[in-house]
Amino acid sequence: MSWQDDYASRLFVFGTPLRLLVRGEGPWVWDETGKRYLDLLGGIAVNVLGHAHPAVVAAVEKQVRTLGHISNFFTSPPQLELAGRLLELARAPEGSRVFLVNSGTEANEAAIKMALRHRPRGRMVALEDSFHGRTLGSLSLTAKAAYREPFEPLHPVTFVPPGDVEALAAALDDDVAAVFVEVIQGEAGVRPLDPGYVRAARDLTRASGALLVVDEVQTGAGRTGEWLAHPSTGITPDIVTMAKGLGGGFPIGAVIGYGPTTGLLLPGQHGTTFGGNPIASAVALAVIGEVLPLLDHVAALGEWWRAELAAVPGVVAVRGRGLLIGVELDRPSGPVQQALLDAGFITNNVNPTTLRLAPPLILTRDQAESFTQALAGTLASTEGENPHD
Numbered sequence: 001m002s003w004q005d006d007y008a009s010r011l012f013v014f015g016t017p018l019r020l021l022v023r024g025e026g027p028w029v030w031d032e033t034g035k036r037y038l039d040l041l042g043g044i045a046v047n048v049l050g051h052a053h054p055a056v057v058a059a060v061e062k063q064v065r066t067l068g069h070i071s072n073f074f075t076s077p078p079q080l081e082l083a084g085r086l087l088e089l090a091r092a093p094e095g096s097r098v099f100l101v102n103s104g105t106e107a108n109e110a111a112i113k114m115a116l117r118h119r120p121r122g123r124m125v126a127l128e129d130s131f132h133g134r135t136l137g138s139l140s141l142t143a144k145a146a147y148r149e150p151f152e153p154l155h156p157v158t159f160v161p162p163g164d165v166e167a168l169a170a171a172l173d174d175d176v177a178a179v180f181v182e183v184i185q186g187e188a189g190v191r192p193l194d195p196g197y198v199r200a201a202r203d204l205t206r207a208s209g210a211l212l213v214v215d216e217v218q219t220g221a222g223r224t225g226e227w228l229a230h231p232s233t234g235i236t237p238d239i240v241t242m243a244k245g246l247g248g249g250f251p252i253g254a255v256i257g258y259g260p261t262t263g264l265l266l267p268g269q270h271g272t273t274f275g276g277n278p279i280a281s282a283v284a285l286a287v288i289g290e291v292l293p294l295l296d297h298v299a300a301l302g303e304w305w306r307a308e309l310a311a312v313p314g315v316v317a318v319r320g321r322g323l324l325i326g327v328e329l330d331r332p333s334g335p336v337q338q339a340l341l342d343a344g345f346i347t348n349n350v351n352p353t354t355l356r357l358a359p360p361l362i363l364t365r366d367q368a369e370s371f372t373q374a375l376a377g378t379l380a381s382t383e384g385e386n387p388h389d
């Protein structure tokens with residue numbers, strides 16, 4: 001029996017995995033044959049410190065020896081400290097508070113419940129091509145028909161085209177409880193929103209009385225060269241959701257309620273067994289400590305790398321910020337992603353013509369350059385054609 005057969009007979013939901021990975025260190029992972037790969041996807045924007053980072057290993061080990069799990073009838077020093085750090089880093093105003101969860105979809109579920117307490121039975125507004133998760137509430141906000149349709153009816157959501165202020169204004173009436181946005185739409189192929197549009201969304205939601213929820217599940221935790229991606233647009237949201245990179249590979253997410261929104265969920269109205277447990281909180285604190293000094297590196301490396309990638313023949317556009325990068329090709333991205341994998345580079349064909357890079361933030365310029373060379377070689381040896389023709 002191959003590992004592929006074992007997988008197919010023992011696990012369900014996902015398709016056949018690309019490789020059986022057995023070990024990781026820094027930005028590298030190894031498969032069961034001993035072949036090494038440069039991990040430029042980082043567990044989909046999760047492994048901000050790469051694999052087996054000593055600070056993560058030490059935080060897990062220390063905390064599991066000290067106090068591993070308690071119920072939410074109790075709290076712990078790492079949980080208190082983490083909540084304080086997240087508020088500080090979010091520059092959240094007085095009265096803001098945090099709810100700790102395990103994943104991105106769970107963070108968005110909590111935000112949806114807050115919105116429904118804000119405007120009972122309210123509709124939501126989200127952007128076309130958005131991705132907010134797979135559980136039923138978050139799935140309502142996720143635009144892709146193939147993900148949604150088997151599970152309809154979902155919560156009523158109006159999808160509007162990103163960047164179209166008039167369409168957003170037209171969608172906002174007294175029934176809308178919240179507008180959800182990603183400032184860079186990761187799953188859509190790394191598509192940044194115009195900062196002016198984000199500001200307009202803030203103004204329009206204030207005027208209509210809807211909450212503005214910024215989903216920073218993919219863009220947060222230093223990914224864009226800033227701790228969070230939205231402050232550079234100049235707005236203050238009502239709710240921010242985080243997950244992915246926050247735990248550097250350990251499952252944790254966070255809902256940051258700005259000011260009075262935290263009064264929307266009262267004890268008993270929501271909960272989680274594992275959310276914010278001492279180990280997860282201790283790891284997130286270690287991640288924060290390591291990521292903050294890397295932010296300038298992330299911004300500078302990302303800027304340099306995007307320019308390099310844009311100069312590769314066969315690349316038609318490069319989008320993104322920091323180390324969340326979408327490389328738009330003049331040909332289907334699937335075969336290119338496969339060829340790169342065979343050449344020892346993990347990327348993701350996030351849409352039919354785009355490769356997504358979301359590598360560990362510890363990536364070096366030489367490592368990035370080795371990928372640029374590999375991409376150039378791969379594109380030179382495969383047929384280019386405009387898939388839109």
Ligand SMILES: Cc1ncc(COP(=O)(O)O)c(C=O)c1O
Binds near residue numbers: 044105106108132217
């Ligand atoms: C913007 C965004 N929101 C939410 C999610 C869902 O997060 P999770 O897979 O941790 O539930 C994702 C995952 O890709 C995401 O990119």
